[in-house]
Amino acid sequence: MVILGxxxxxxxxxxxxxxxxxxVCQARAYGCIDTVARESTATRLATIHDxxxxxxxxxxxxxxxxxxxxxxxxARSAFALGQARGAAIxxxxxxxxxxxxxxxxIKSAIVGGGNATKExxxxxxxxxxxxxxxxxxxxxxxxxxxxxxxxxxxxKSERIGRAERRACA
Amino acid sequence: MVILGxxxxxxxxxxxxxxxxxxVCQARAYGCIDTVARESTATRLATIHDxxxxxxxxxxxxxxxxxxxxxxxxARSAFALGQARGAAIxxxxxxxxxxxxxxxxIKSAIVGGGNATKExxxxxxxxxxxxxxxxxxxxxxxxxxxxxxxxxxxxKSERIGRAERRACA
Numbered sequence: 438m439v440i441l442g443x444x445x446x447x448x449x450x451x452x453x454x455x456x457x458x459x460x461v462c463q464a465r466a467y468g469c470i471d472t473v474a475r476e477s478t479a480t481r482l483a484t485i486h487d488x489x490x491x492x493x494x495x496x497x498x499x500x501x502x503x504x505x506x507x508x509x510x511x512a513r514s515a516f517a518l519g520q521a522r523g524a525a526i527x528x529x530x531x532x533x534x535x536x537x538x539x540x541x542x543i544k545s546a547i548v549g550g551g552n553a554t555k556e557x558x559x560x561x562x563x564x565x566x567x568x569x570x571x572x573x574x575x576x577x578x579x580x581x582x583x584x585x586x587x588x589x590x591x592x593k594s595e596r597i598g599r600a601e602r603r604a605c606a
Numbered sequence: 607m608v609i610l611g612x613x614x615x616x617x618x619x620x621x622x623x624x625x626x627x628x629x630v631c632q633a634r635a636y637g638c639i640d641t642v643a644r645e646s647t648a649t650r651l652a653t654i655h656d657x658x659x660x661x662x663x664x665x666x667x668x669x670x671x672x673x674x675x676x677x678x679x680x681a682r683s684a685f686a687l688g689q690a691r692g693a694a695i696x697x698x699x700x701x702x703x704x705x706x707x708x709x710x711x712i713k714s715a716i717v718g719g720g721n722a723t724k725e726x727x728x729x730x731x732x733x734x735x736x737x738x739x740x741x742x743x744x745x746x747x748x749x750x751x752x753x754x755x756x757x758x759x760x761x762k763s764e765r766i767g768r769a770e771r772r773a774c775a
Contacts, residue, residue: 519688
């Protein structure tokens with residue numbers, strides 16, 4: 438199962454390809470798409486969209502997961518984030534699933550608590566993926582965290598499904 | 607000159623094709639793209655994007671203009687609007703220009719004042735385009751207003767350009 442995790446933003450969009458082989462998770466690649474503030478919104482959104490399309494094709498991505506917004510943000514930054522997120526989701530439109538997870542759900546899944554710091558998330562991402570470093574910049578580490586959250590959620594719902602089938606049998 | 611005006615929104619996106627032939631402006635078509643709230647964000651954004659791509663091809667659109675946000679909106683609605691706007695702008699990415707106008711600029715251009723009501727805008731759109739009715743729903747009338755604003759702005763800057771060239775000659 439090849440998952441694309443996305444931490445969207447108009448300036449910086451982090452992405453990560455996480456693959457599950459049995460019970461082992463590994464990061465195949467990650468990166469950050471940067472856009473230039475002096476360019477038009479259309480150009481910046483196309484940069485995000487086209488770069489993600491390329492990643493999806495190159496790594497034969499099957500499902501994507503994207504971070505949801507923290508609504509404490511002010512309207513202006515929520516709007517900029519919304520536009521970037523729209524471009525990112527559109528890039529994934531042909532995939533069979535684009536899951537959305539709020540930051541608190543991601544932190545709970547990765548660290549076990551919704552109030553985890555960025556450092557804790559980075560450390561747990563490094564451990565879970567068996568890396569010798571924390572992915573940087575933060576956007577990459579966050580993108581890995583989103584992809585891992587999606588894998589954990591899938592595994593959990595598959596286990597519940599199996600338990601239910603056993604109970605019914 | 608064929609202009610596409612867009613009034614973006616996640617639930618309803620208004621669009622209008624306005625054409626300028628010399629000093630006459632006419633509406634060739636307008637419509638509203640509706641999305642269903644129970645569908646995924648990915649599906650809703652793809653609906654907006656694909657419908658606008660079809661309109662752009664069908665009417666051989668040359669330039670687009672899109673309404674900017676009113677930042678008094680709360681973060682949650684700004685975010686939803688941002689996503690829809692991102693999808694709409696991406697649909698226009700191949701055009702030579704995607705102009706962005708804040709609501710106050712549009713109202714000033716159409717009615718002569720930033721505090722105009724929806725009814726005033728609708729009435730002036732009807733007059734400017736020589737229609738026998740106000741385009742409905744409001745999203746269509748607003749999309750016509752954005753397209754007209756872009757035409758007025760283009761004409762104004764062309765006139766200034768000509769005056770400057772005369773002054774330099």
